[in-house]
Amino acid sequence: xxxxxxxxxxxxxxxxxxxxxxxxxxxxxxxxxxxxxxxxxxxxxxxxxxxxxxxxxxxxxxxxxxxxxxxxxxxxxxxxxxxxxxxxxxxxxxxxxxxxxxxxxxxxxxxxxxxxxxxxxxxxxxxxxxxxxxxxxxxxxxxxxxxxxxxxxxxxxxxxxxxxxxxxxxxxxxxxxxxxxxxxxxxxxxxxxxxxxxxxxxxxxxxxxxxxxxxxxxxxxxxxxxxxxxxxxxxxxxxxxxxxxxx
Numbered sequence: 001x002x003x004x005x006x007x008x009x010x011x012x013x014x015x016x017x018x019x020x021x022x023x024x025x026x027x028x029x030x031x032x033x034x035x036x037x038x039x040x041x042x043x044x045x046x047x048x049x050x051x052x053x054x055x056x057x058x059x060x061x062x063x064x065x066x067x068x069x070x071x072x073x074x075x076x077x078x079x080x081x082x083x084x085x086x087x088x089x090x091x092x093x094x095x096x097x098x099x100x101x102x103x104x105x106x107x108x109x110x111x112x113x114x115x116x117x118x119x120x121x122x123x124x125x126x127x128x129x130x131x132x133x134x135x136x137x138x139x140x141x142x143x144x145x146x147x148x149x150x151x152x153x154x155x156x157x158x159x160x161x162x163x164x165x166x167x168x169x170x171x172x173x174x175x176x177x178x179x180x181x182x183x184x185x186x187x188x189x190x191x192x193x194x195x196x197x198x199x200x201x202x203x204x205x206x207x208x209x210x211x212x213x214x215x216x217x218x219x220x221x222x223x224x225x226x227x228x229x230x231x232x233x234x235x236x237x238x239x240x241x242x243x244x245x246x247x
């Protein structure tokens with residue numbers, strides 16, 4: 001019976017290659033320094049901040065990036081464990097069935113395809129989730145400064161969201177007033193700071209789900225909606241949030 005076993009050197013080599021894969025992914029997705037193009041998380045934060053006529057806050061960005069790095073590092077360690085486990089399972093299976101070297105290779109490749117397909121899906125979900133959150137935090141930084149200039153401590157905000165057949169039920173419920181097309185207004189203090197969960201009574205400032213198309217925005221005093229989701233000036237003293245809430 002042919003016996004196959006992973007050596008310590010092979011395990012170390014596998015871990016080293018996975019480290020490299022995830023470090024490359026981290027550089028490309030976070031986009032620090034020369035890699036900070038508009039498609040990276042850093043680029044999204046900077047462009048969102050500038051959209052609100054604000055200078056990007058490096059300290060806020062570093063804090064957000066640190067969280068993202070933590071998720072990526074956790075995924076990296078999980079992938080290492082699953083790759084080694086999948087190879088070991090293929091070797092044991094080959095040994096039990098007395099499969100030769102070529103058959104072992106096929107078993108290993110088959111197992112690794114499944115592992116890396118799942119790892120890729122998990123990474124996409126992480127980046128999608130963090131991208132929306134980082135974009136909204138970049139917008140929030142500017143929103144706070146604009147409202148502070150008006151003496152507003154608790155800004156009135158909404159999520160500018162695409163209203164179509166692909167809009168999810170959670171976004172329809174939390175981001176649109178009476179089903180749309182006008183956006184539902186919230187006080188900033190009412191928003192959930194952490195990640196959203198289905199059925200929450202208030203939206204999350206980070207977005208409702210991976211790939212969420214909603215962007216945080218602010219409604220200044222005197223402004224309102226025209227019934228078609230467009231912001232218009234209504235008049236001095238007008239409070240659109242009070243109107244929506246029947247106050």
